[in-house]
Amino acid sequence: MAALPSRRDVLRATGLLAAAGAVSGSLSGCAEQLQSGFTGTAPSADVLTYWNLLGGGDGVRMQEMEGVYRKQRPGVDLRAVTLTWGNPYYTKLSLATLGAQPPDVAISHLTRVPTLVSAGLLQPFAPEDLARHGMSKDKFVQRAIERATIDGRIYAIPLDTHPFVMFYNTKICKQAGLLADDGSLKPLDSEDALVEALHKAKEVTKSWGGAVASVADVATPWRFFFSLYGQLGGKLLMGTSPEEILEPDKAIRAAKLMRRLTVEEKVMPPNIDYGGAIAQFANGRSGFFFQGEWEISTFKDAKMPFSMTRFPNLMGGTYAVQADSHTFVLPSKEPYERARLDLVLGFVRSMLDQSMTWAEGGHVPSWLPVQQSEKYRALKPQSNYVGAAESAVYDPPAWYSGSGSNFEMVAGSALGGVLSGRTQPEAAIRQIQVGISKMARTPAPV
Amino acid sequence: MGTSTVAPETTANSGAGQRRQGRPVLAGLAFLAPFLLLYTLFLIGPSVYGLVMSFFNTSLVKGGLGSFAGLSNYAAAFGDPQFWSSLWHTAWFTILTTPPLVILALVFALLADRAKKGRWFFRLAFFAPYVLPSAVVALIWNWVYTPDLGLLADVVTRLGLTPPVWLGDPNWAMISVALTTVWWTLGFNFVLYLAGLQDIPRELYEAASIDGATPWQQITRITVPLLGRTTTLVAVLQVIASLKVFDQIYLMTSGGPDFATRPTIQYIYDVGFTDYRVGYGSAVSMLLFAVILVVSLVWFALVRRQERDA
Numbered sequence: 001m002a003a004l005p006s007r008r009d010v011l012r013a014t015g016l017l018a019a020a021g022a023v024s025g026s027l028s029g030c031a032e033q034l035q036s037g038f039t040g041t042a043p044s045a046d047v048l049t050y051w052n053l054l055g056g057g058d059g060v061r062m063q064e065m066e067g068v069y070r071k072q073r074p075g076v077d078l079r080a081v082t083l084t085w086g087n088p089y090y091t092k093l094s095l096a097t098l099g100a101q102p103p104d105v106a107i108s109h110l111t112r113v114p115t116l117v118s119a120g121l122l123q124p125f126a127p128e129d130l131a132r133h134g135m136s137k138d139k140f141v142q143r144a145i146e147r148a149t150i151d152g153r154i155y156a157i158p159l160d161t162h163p164f165v166m167f168y169n170t171k172i173c174k175q176a177g178l179l180a181d182d183g184s185l186k187p188l189d190s191e192d193a194l195v196e197a198l199h200k201a202k203e204v205t206k207s208w209g210g211a212v213a214s215v216a217d218v219a220t221p222w223r224f225f226f227s228l229y230g231q232l233g234g235k236l237l238m239g240t241s242p243e244e245i246l247e248p249d250k251a252i253r254a255a256k257l258m259r260r261l262t263v264e265e266k267v268m269p270p271n272i273d274y275g276g277a278i279a280q281f282a283n284g285r286s287g288f289f290f291q292g293e294w295e296i297s298t299f300k301d302a303k304m305p306f307s308m309t310r311f312p313n314l315m316g317g318t319y320a321v322q323a324d325s326h327t328f329v330l331p332s333k334e335p336y337e338r339a340r341l342d343l344v345l346g347f348v349r350s351m352l353d354q355s356m357t358w359a360e361g362g363h364v365p366s367w368l369p370v371q372q373s374e375k376y377r378a379l380k381p382q383s384n385y386v387g388a389a390e391s392a393v394y395d396p397p398a399w400y401s402g403s404g405s406n407f408e409m410v411a412g413s414a415l416g417g418v419l420s421g422r423t424q425p426e427a428a429i430r431q432i433q434v435g436i437s438k439m440a441r442t443p444a445p446v
Numbered sequence: 447m448g449t450s451t452v453a454p455e456t457t458a459n460s461g462a463g464q465r466r467q468g469r470p471v472l473a474g475l476a477f478l479a480p481f482l483l484l485y486t487l488f489l490i491g492p493s494v495y496g497l498v499m500s501f502f503n504t505s506l507v508k509g510g511l512g513s514f515a516g517l518s519n520y521a522a523a524f525g526d527p528q529f530w531s532s533l534w535h536t537a538w539f540t541i542l543t544t545p546p547l548v549i550l551a552l553v554f555a556l557l558a559d560r561a562k563k564g565r566w567f568f569r570l571a572f573f574a575p576y577v578l579p580s581a582v583v584a585l586i587w588n589w590v591y592t593p594d595l596g597l598l599a600d601v602v603t604r605l606g607l608t609p610p611v612w613l614g615d616p617n618w619a620m621i622s623v624a625l626t627t628v629w630w631t632l633g634f635n636f637v638l639y640l641a642g643l644q645d646i647p648r649e650l651y652e653a654a655s656i657d658g659a660t661p662w663q664q665i666t667r668i669t670v671p672l673l674g675r676t677t678t679l680v681a682v683l684q685v686i687a688s689l690k691v692f693d694q695i696y697l698m699t700s701g702g703p704d705f706a707t708r709p710t711i712q713y714i715y716d717v718g719f720t721d722y723r724v725g726y727g728s729a730v731s732m733l734l735f736a737v738i739l740v741v742s743l744v745w746f747a748l749v750r751r752q753e754r755d756a
Contacts, residue, residue: 087716087720088700088720090720091719091720094506094507094719094722095719098506098507119507119508119722120507120508121507216703216704399721399722400721406721442522442723443503443512443513443515445503445505445506445507445508445721445722445723445724446505446507446508446722
């Protein structure tokens with residue numbers, strides 16, 4: 001029976017097919033129209049999506065800068081999203097770009113840029129496009145823009161340099177006789193000078209001379225070590241075997257100084273976490289504090305007498321200090337259309353022009369028109385360490401390196417052990433050589 | 447199953463009979479087709495693809511499978527202390543959560559079942575947390591665990607004890623997450639037990655009380671043995687669910703402090719998505735799959751045997 005389908009069956013089947021086709025068609029081809037149809041918003045060419053990972057005081061200042069941009073460009077619908085700092089941020093940025101739904105512009109640490117570039121997730125900035133918006137290469141801190149240039153193409157526009165710095169309590173240092181007549185800190189540019197100063201400060205505070213985080217924080221021991229290692233002119237990642245990960249002689253010398261400060265001279269606490277080190281300094285239980293300059297807001301809020309200067313040149317070589325930079329990148333697998341690119345570049349330029357606001361959070365502006373202005377020079381103590389920007393050493397480029405990366409975890413845990421006295425300098429350096437060599441020998445996924 | 451009820455049991459060899467037999471099978475398949483299609487598309491397909499990827503150096507950001515790796519991904523996983531510690535964290539979480547989630551669910555189900563008035567309220571009270579999304583649970587408990595000013599710190603201080611840093615202390619973090627999980631997912635097992643309790647004939651209790659059995663004897667001699675099948679189900683489902691832990695840990699501690707709570711699934715997420723090493727991540731996934739399969743089968747066999755012996 002019923003060998004032939006009835007007319008009704010045929011009609012029903014055709015209808016289903018047509019409906020299925022319509023649904024799949026609209027999902028793939030015209031998702032945007034569909035969305036604007038549902039939400040009632042007109043698809044606008046002037047929507048600018050912007051992702052960043054800036055929390056705390058930085059987040060507040062960035063929102064302030066976004067507010068100024070919105071006033072400057074009322075026609076642009078700026079949609080700024082702040083995501084969790086560190087690996088989760090870069091994971092989301094990568095997956096969104098792979099899924100062809102990236103933001104128009106995003107913040108990236110400069111040390112993360114090489115990995116994103118080799119993964120093919122970033123678009124370069126063409127010099128003529130930058131010139132159109134008055135951003136030529138010579139208007140940036142050279143150290144930062146050079147690091148952002150890969151194979152001759154600029155992949156990131158640096159907003160700042162955030163170096164490792166030295167905080168000091170002006171009241172304690174004055175009592176300890178460490179201040180010059182003009183109220184600034186006398187130079188501490190040698191290993192012994194620093195140790196002596198820390199001893200003097202310790203006599204005043206009756207507890208510690210200085211403080212640096214060593215427990216449950218891998219980044220800080222790394223920043224401290226890498227600054228010293230950079231001053232010795234040490235190289236990193238010359239190859240993949242343990243002997244080529246770093247130069248053992250120089251690395252051990254740097255690690256020995258770290259051990260000297262906490263274990264041998266006992267001028268810094270050996271077991272203290274990030275928050276604990278801050279509390280030591282904020283409560284006047286230590287005269288010095290070593291950390292990235294961003295902690296300026298914490299001590300300003302604590303209303304304590306303090307100042308900041310560049311991390312001293314302890315090793316006697318060419319001055320160097322560990323740093324990273326916040327940069328603007330174009331996350332996309334496809335080149336930008338002219339209109340969209342101009343929108344982004346206009347936004348970036350507005351952010352750069354507001355570098356004074358950004359600098360209040362401690363960061364050294366990369367945008368020279370601001371950095372070299374009188375107004376910035378008058379900004380104290382921020383402008384004390386402006387020179388650090390051109391002496392910055394950045395984490396070496398590798399798929400497993402960069403701020404908050406596996407590289408910092410391996411190296412920082414070993415070095416935290418040195419500060420705590422758990423690990424001897426030689427053993428810690430060996431641990432780093434073996435651990436990083438293992439990552440270096442893993443086939444690069446990018 | 448659907449097909450067998452529709453298909454008439456026929457032994458007729460006539461042509462008409464064969465046609466009639468053929469059609470219901472087709473109809474059954476047609477009914478199953480949407481499910482089979484989705485199942486193949488979203489479960490079997492990706493699993494096979496994952497298995498294939500585990501033998502290659504596949505990258506998230508490069509097209510294709512990448513270079514052939516043979517068993518080196520598996521060898522790398524076995525040689526990586528981070529993999530082993532994450533596996534231990536998953537196991538530790540399972541050990542911490544499974545007994546309370548089975549025993550407490552039974553106890554609360556017994557209590558709620560015995561309540562004469564307001565039984566609906568107790569059922570709702572125990573089941574309510576289960577319907578919350580993990581993000582909400584994590585948010586609530588992050589506040590409860592806040593040092594110094596959190597609810598729990600306050601309670602513990604009033605008892606005259608010094609509260610630990612619940613989520614910040616490597617020794618306490620997993621226990622704190624386990625406590626949250628018990629509160630959150632107890633309701634599911636609780637409902638299964640309630641259903642099991644309702645299947646026990648009331649006459650048994652009646653007969654037992656006529657024979658002079660105390661309520662406690664009724665529970666140990668009638669209720670618990672007759673709930674054996676439910677206990678098997680609850681225990682197996684619970685072990686599997688605990689071995690798959692990810693979201694509440696990711697949301698509450700991100701695997702920290704110092705990786706003290708990172709479970710295997712987060713390790714897979716970290717290497718596969720953050721480090722772009724999907725090939726290696728797939729190999730670890732396959733290992734976790736094997737572990738869950740073996741643990742579940744062994745556990746199932748043990749519980750079944752116990753049930754038979756009882």
